[in-house]
Amino acid sequence: MMNITKEFDTIAAISTPPGEGAISIVRLSGTEAVKIANQISHYQKKSLEEVPTHTIHYGHVKDPETKAVLDEVMFAVMRAPKTFTREDIVEINCHGGMVVANQILQLLLRQGARLAEPGEFTKRAFLNGRMDLSQAEAVMDLIQAKTDESMKLALNQLDGKLSHLIRELRQKILEALAQVEVNIDYPEYDDVEEMTSIILVNKAREVQQDVAHLLQTSRQGKILREGLSTAIIGRPNVGKSSLLNYLLQEDKAIVTEIAGTTRDVIEEYVNVRGVPLKLVDTAGIRETDDVVEKIGVERSRQAIVDADLILLILNQSEALTEMDKELLTLTKGKHRIVLLNKVDLPRKLEEGLLKEYLEEETVLPISVISSQGIDALEQAIKNTFFNQETSGKDATYLSNSRHIGLLEETNRALQEVIDGIEQEMPVDLVQIDMTRAWDLLGEIIGDSVQDELITQLFSQFCLGK
Ligand SMILES: Nc1nc2c(ncn2[C@@H]2O[C@H](COP(=O)(O)OP(=O)(O)OP(=O)(O)O)[C@@H](O)[C@H]2O)c(=O)[nH]1
Ligand SMILES: [Mg+2]
Incomplete structure (x- = not known):
């Protein structure tokens, strides 16, 4: 996981759904966010670039070229790193309806912001290490949630419950793999091969049980998500x-x-x-x-x-x-x-x-x-x-089909470890399957995913998220 915020260009989008509403929010994120917002603000007291972080300010949006005042708004200024994207963010709360919001967005683009792609704000949160992939997917689930229960489920995931579980499983596998390495490097005992096999097969069984348990919840999870x-x-x-x-x-x-x-x-x-x-x-x-x-x-x-x-x-x-x-x-x-x-x-x-x-x-x-x-x-x-009262609070339901698919593959890789040991295959071959299980689990939280997958996943988000 990356911890250093990367430098990206400044993006802008309307973050509220299209249609009628009391207010709309136009959002900016990136190093130039505050500067660009300031260029279109008509704000009496001081420059937006001087206000303290996480404060909200009453003002007007004004076209710097024509000097025309577009709307009466609130500017929320949030400086990195304690923001959704870990970058500087400005949210402009303007009057509802698409016309005003669109005009403000156009102004921001003319001042140097770039129109955000769907899901790009969340993608940045992920790329800047603010959340892992399963949490980013939870953001999307949250937007699409159809009931309170599915919302709780997504919130849980956003909270990192699934990630935590997956990390624990990966840790278990890693410990077994490390132990195997040690045994191979220091073959002081005659029975080292046998000992190594026992470690691998026991760990594989243990993790397989946990994976199976998670998979069992997927039926309910899918129902909560899709109906x-x-x-x-x-x-x-x-x-x-x-x-x-x-x-x-x-x-x-x-x-x-x-x-x-x-x-x-x-x-x-x-x-x-x-x-x-x-x-x-x-x-x-x-x-x-x-x-x-x-x-x-x-x-x-x-x-x-x-x-x-x-x-x-x-x-x-x-x-x-x-x-x-x-x-x-x-x-x-x-x-x-x-x-x-x-x-x-x-x-x-x-x-x-x-x-x-x-x-x-x-x-x-x-x-x-x-x-x-x-x-x-x-x-x-x-x-x-639900045989008993369900509580989205402490249940970790698996609901995302990408996660389900990866866990099923993990399950198969672990089974190959177990079968391999039983058929007395060489340890280094079995090790490959064990490492594969570790990689597959990593894909769930985004520790070992390819760029295309990330791009594809985030493009499913709606604009402005
Ligand atoms: N008395 C009584 N009539 C009912 C009840 N439920 C439905 N009906 C009536 O039964 C008739 C048919 O109802 P629908 O809901 O159209 O039946 P349906 O099964 O959808 O029928 P199709 O679309 O033709 O297959 C209507 O006149 C309803 O008012 C009920 O509980 N009691
Ligand atoms: Mg009918």
């Missing part, structure tokens, strides 16, 4: 779209008493008790000659295949139909919750008949119209994935 893909399935008219609307608390999907209302899948994100769901409303599944509906039905069947969780709706005010039975069979073995909707109406569904198709899943009587049973449904959704 649990949840398909609402059932024959026409059972109330699928009604349930989607209820959970979203808005009339997103069209609901009518006509069977076959929904023709295509509708996807929406919703947060149910901290679990982000990617909720998929589907066309009611039935035999149909209607061309459009037929395609919809085909997509519904695909949604069953793709879903992490299925909410299978039956209409309990009607007898079980052949299609219900087919759907019960089709979704068997998947994570599913069976919902008996319309309990506000008299029951016609035969309990005994239904039982034949059930396994251990949760079956809930609900009524979307009278809100009955929805609480229980929300709880059941939560329980399906």
